[in-house]
Amino acid sequence: MALTLIYCIFLISLPAMFQVASYPSSSFPMHGHGHHQKQQQVSSPSIQLPRTLARPPFAEASREAILAAAPELASVPAEYIRRGLRSRANEMLAGISVLSGSHLPSSMPRSHMQATISIPIRPTQAPPTYPTHVLALSSSKSSSDSVMLFPVHSLILASHCASLPRMPPPASPPSTTLHLPVLPFSLPSPAAFSILHTYMYNHxxxxxxxxxxxxxxxxxxxxxxxxxxxxxxxxxxxxxxxxxxxxxxxxxxxxxxxxxxxxxxxxxxxxxxxxxxxxxxxxxxxxxxxxxxxxxxxxxxx
Known part of the structure; x- marks a missing residue:
């Protein structure tokens, strides 16, 4: 998915002296939903940094995406869903932890990707809340064949991210094998997504x-x-x-x-x-x- 950014940061070679704007004497303005912050871009011959990082206009999470992930929540506002998910964060993170390591690699060649990844699991009396999908992230800034894999819960993504494409329907409830549909997606930095991935659960x-x-x-x-x-x-x-x-x-x-x-x-x-x-x-x-x-x-x- 291509992303056109209004403001770019060029990190090339550093000059002998480097200058960015210092702190203003007054308080920094707080940004509000749906507003672009006016930027004063500061630069030198070989590096440019915007004074602030612009926020795009606010867009609420897709009701269609939430409905696909949890039809029973059709009439519940997205903000209430996000708050309700916080109480389930530990059990969902436990489900992700079970798949880490040998069960699900952190990356693989794009050419090896399939529509579904199947992972054997052990039945337990109190199973964690297993992920429903695997996000296969490629870089929108490089032509690398590698994708990074993140086990995710569809409702977490659907309630937090307004720009995700429609997710494949989840598989049937697991018994001894977990079948996770794969959602390919492109981001400027797949590595940076790991920070956002964790934050959407534990905040x-x-x-x-x-x-x-x-x-x-x-x-x-x-x-x-x-x-x-x-x-x-x-x-x-x-x-x-x-x-x-x-x-x-x-x-x-x-x-x-x-x-x-x-x-x-x-x-x-x-x-x-x-x-x-x-x-x-x-x-x-x-x-x-x-x-x-x-x-x-x-x-x-x-």
């Missing part, structure tokens, strides 16, 4: 940030959406986090640019999937502010 903002770059353990402990929003409006706290990140990278511009690339790839995947989670979007905003600040500090030599 842990600290795990998202830890997957992107180092931050103080005290800040990440019990991280809430309120903490994220408060931090976004505090130039002092943002500076402290940027200084920590800059120090952890040894003020190395190449390392910090790699961190920026990881945030950018996660953002691109969210846009491509139509994943409109306000808490996650604010967390991506926070990650971007911190990494831009760290790049500024490294470029200025503190």
């Amino acid at each position: 842990r903002l600290d795990s998202v940030l830890k997957s992107l770059f180092p931050l103080p353990a005290g800040f990440l402990q019990s991280l809430s959406h309120h903490t994220v929003q408060t931090t976004l409006s505090s130039g002092t706290t943002l500076h402290q986090l940027s200084a920590y990140l800059c120090s952890s990278a040894g003020s190395n511009l190449h390392t910090l640019t790699s961190h920026a690339a990881h945030v950018k790839e996660l953002w691109q995947d969210m846009v491509a999937l139509g994943l409109h989670d306000p808490e996650l979007w604010d967390t991506i905003d926070l990650a971007w502010e911190v990494v831009l600040g760290a790049l500024n500090l490294a470029a200025k030599g503190h």
Whole structure:
């Protein structure tokens, strides 16, 4: 699936001096659903970074997709479905864990893919909630024959992602073999999807940030959406986090640019999937502010 991005980030070679916009003196504006954030793109001869990462217009999850995954929820709003799924996260993640490793490879050549993947399972008294499908992700930015495989529950994807194609119907309930229909899909960064895959189940903002770059353990402990929003409006706290990140990278511009690339790839995947989670979007905003600040500090030599 091709994705046309309004704003691109070109991470090529770094100049001797690198400059991005510093923190504004006032609070950062919070983004709302359905609004594009006006961007002031900053650049140098060999690198360009947008001041902020744009959010596409809000689009709710497809009612048709939800209906295909769970007909009994036809009249339930998507937001209520997402909240209800949180209480089942552990049993669904347990079902995914059973398939990890030798049962389901993490990747395979696209040419070897079939419409269904069959996996033997052991009957138990209290079986976990097994995945219903396998997402086979290829990169929209390369011609690699390899696809990454993610066992998923169709209702999780259908209720979170507005831009997924219609999923194949699930197989019959498992007995001794699990038959998982395969859904091929293309994303800018299949590797970055692993962060989103976990988040759609556990909704842990600290795990998202830890997957992107180092931050103080005290800040990440019990991280809430309120903490994220408060931090976004505090130039002092943002500076402290940027200084920590800059120090952890040894003020190395190449390392910090790699961190920026990881945030950018996660953002691109969210846009491509139509994943409109306000808490996650604010967390991506926070990650971007911190990494831009760290790049500024490294470029200025503190």
